[in-house]
Amino acid sequence: MGPLIYLFWAYTLVFVALFLYLWFLQRRQAGNEAELKRLSARVEALRTGLGQGAQ
Amino acid sequence: MSKGNATKLLGAATLGLMVAALFMVFVYAPAEATQGDVQRIFYFHVPLAWVAFAAFAITAVAGLFYLWLGYPVFDQLAYAAAEAGVVFCTLVLVTGSLWARPIWGTWWTWDSRLTSTFILWLLYVGYLALRAALADGEQGARMGAVFGLVAAADVPVVVVSVRLWRTIHPAVLVTREGSHGLADARMVATLLVSMVAVTAVFGWLLALRVATLRAEARLRGLAAELLALERASEEN
Numbered sequence: 001m002g003p004l005i006y007l008f009w010a011y012t013l014v015f016v017a018l019f020l021y022l023w024f025l026q027r028r029q030a031g032n033e034a035e036l037k038r039l040s041a042r043v044e045a046l047r048t049g050l051g052q053g054a055q
Numbered sequence: 056m057s058k059g060n061a062t063k064l065l066g067a068a069t070l071g072l073m074v075a076a077l078f079m080v081f082v083y084a085p086a087e088a089t090q091g092d093v094q095r096i097f098y099f100h101v102p103l104a105w106v107a108f109a110a111f112a113i114t115a116v117a118g119l120f121y122l123w124l125g126y127p128v129f130d131q132l133a134y135a136a137a138e139a140g141v142v143f144c145t146l147v148l149v150t151g152s153l154w155a156r157p158i159w160g161t162w163w164t165w166d167s168r169l170t171s172t173f174i175l176w177l178l179y180v181g182y183l184a185l186r187a188a189l190a191d192g193e194q195g196a197r198m199g200a201v202f203g204l205v206a207a208a209d210v211p212v213v214v215v216s217v218r219l220w221r222t223i224h225p226a227v228l229v230t231r232e233g234s235h236g237l238a239d240a241r242m243v244a245t246l247l248v249s250m251v252a253v254t255a256v257f258g259w260l261l262a263l264r265v266a267t268l269r270a271e272a273r274l275r276g277l278a279a280e281l282l283a284l285e286r287a288s289e290e291n
Binding site for chain 2: 004
């Protein structure tokens with residue numbers, strides 16, 4: 001095996017790190033979009049209740 | 056085309072480029088005569104370094120534009136580039152160390168290129184720590200922009216360090232004598248394709264990170280509006 005183990009670990013670490021960062025970003029964005037929908041609906045409901053309508 | 060679709064298209068193109076780059080790294084490029092297969096680490100180590108430097112340059116330029124024009128999108132771009140830059144710079148240090156162990160016989164040495172890169176990494180970890188310590192808002196953005204500008208001064212130092220000081224770090228692209236460290240045209244082609252692939256990965260991650268920061272800014276705006284509406288509702 002010898003030096004090939006260093007080559008293996010170099011590429012494994014690069015791809016694991018990039019995949020984890022991508023996963024973190026997509027998970028965070030999915031959470032943000034769900035929260036945006038929830039808050040937008042709540043704001044719209046309150047506006048309607050106050051008679052302001054959509055702005 | 057919507058921004059979401061453009062990001063998905065960029066993601067698909069990035070994956071295709073990455074497959075092509077990996078094929079060239081492990082199948083197409085010949086083994087280097089003296090270092091053997093370990094030299095293949097360089098096909099990603101060099102592009103990762105180029106992208107990290109580009110990321111920190113983007114942080115500096117976007118910070119400058121933020122200080123000048125005050126648009127939040129420049130601050131979001133500066134922060135996103137710094138965060139992705141730290142990820143890529145960490146990988147530069149790790150892959151460099153994994154190459155150095157079998158070739159130099161040590162994981163690390165305080166060589167000028169290695170030391171200046173490590174200082175660059177510390178500076179941008181400091182940038183992220185500073186931004187985390189300061190609350191979201193104009194003050195944090197302005198301080199981050201100034202810090203990002205000052206820290207970027209280390210990027211040219213890293214680039215020219217192999218010429219300014221005695222170093223054992225190889226000059227992969229162009230040596231002091233003007234020749235390059237890649238003897239075979241297939242090696243040059245592999246490095247170029249890897250450069251494009253890693254740059255595309257960075258572009259994709261940067262677009263995703265800016266999108267999350269924009270969504271979070273909208274969330275803060277909506278939360279403030281919700282609070283005001285709830286107060287008005289209680290008063291009625």
